[in-house]
Amino acid sequence: MTRYKATISYDGHGFAGFQRQPHARSVQEEIEKTLTRINKGQSVVVHGAGRTDSGVHALGQVIHFDLPEERDEEKLRFALDTQTPEDIDFIRVERVTEDFHSRYNKHSKTYEFLVDIGRPKNPMMRHYATHYPYPLDISLMQETIKRLEGTHDFTGFTASGTSVEDKVRTITEASLVFDSDRNFLVFTFSGNGFLYKQIRNMVGTLLKIGNKRMPVEQLERILAEKDRHLAGPTAAPNGLYLKEIHYEE
């Protein structure tokens, strides 16, 4: 048995999310179908580092799977890239040791969130950025986003009813850049793990602050009081990208 690690990208628009589920198209199932075909009909299970939600994109998701024999990495990458549907691409395939696990090996993740602030939106980007055509104080948002960096209990930014008990996470980078060519806001968040809907809730809150419908100080109240009702609305999934996963050596 040989274990393979693969770095993949996909267009989340046509998927109900990464994870396999009944009666809905998932990234995991499409890749498992292709791998099983490549593996002469013997089923192959795929494990992903992150479970992206319906509509969320990936530029650098990491998965792993096992195959009975050793294969050439580039040939396997090419076969998977061309035989999976056109909304999934295989960037890299590497043989790894059997103790590698895409999800449980220590890693940090980087997410990007794109907001199209053009009036009107760019129609080519309607599935690939969230449209927000309202006034925004971008420098205020750039200052405010920095307060999310560091180690905090992010309970106030996660969806209620999450089963995870420990909601303390560390954000190593939280930044906001205005891309004037495209009229886009580009949010970047890196950290050792994010809670369910955490990034979309942080973005929704920052947009509300930038639009002056929420005071800046409320950000610290959300962290301190751990109350989801204080936070802004959940931003739509179409702007969110799982950009990169970095494993510790």
Next chain:
Amino acid sequence: MTRYKATISYDGHGFAGFQRQPHARSVQEEIEKTLTRINKGQSVVVHGAGRTDSGVHALGQVIHFDLPEERDEEKLRFALDTQTPEDIDFIRVERVTEDFHSRYNKHSKTYEFLVDIGRPKNPMMRHYATHYPYPLDISLMQETIKRLEGTHDFTGFTASGTSVEDKVRTITEASLVFDSDRNFLVFTFSGNGFLYKQIRNMVGTLLKIGNKRMPVEQLERILAEKDRHLAGPTAAPNGLYLKEIHYEE
């Protein structure tokens, strides 16, 4: 009667082209349907500056149409923007004099052509850039593209069987930029008019030259001998954008 000029953008992926045609979805028909509804059921005809082909996008197409009464420009823009399907956007609406004609008034057009040279491609851009994963000498292409500038007979770059007799056109700008962030080539062409499939044929030829499967000198031969068979293949429509139309005063 009041004449309106509108600047629109659209995602060409879901359209059989700009122009109305039986049994196929067109940009013209969608806008005419919406305008007719706004005009209380009385039919309205839309004229476009350029007839983009199936799959070709627009960032700044210009159209004109007449309505019986005078309307507020911004209210009309907003109504059209929100009532047309989500793959069409209205950027600007202006009242113009009755002698304005989007197609016949003298104008220059700028087109952009995006080529994704990433290996593999960006799956989010598969309908919005043409994928070309082969080796390319970009500086050679940047030099060669300049030879297209100026006034030439472009017969060798148009589709055979075109009804237009005079195939002499002037290209005021032809340039190629490498966008290293996205791993994209961005071709830009400006001029007083382009022949049917001219830009896609010029891009296909430049890619063949950049890939060293065609000598640089052949570009001048195509212009001189006016022979379509000398040119490269027609590049796919998904990379082409009608970017801007500039009317002379």
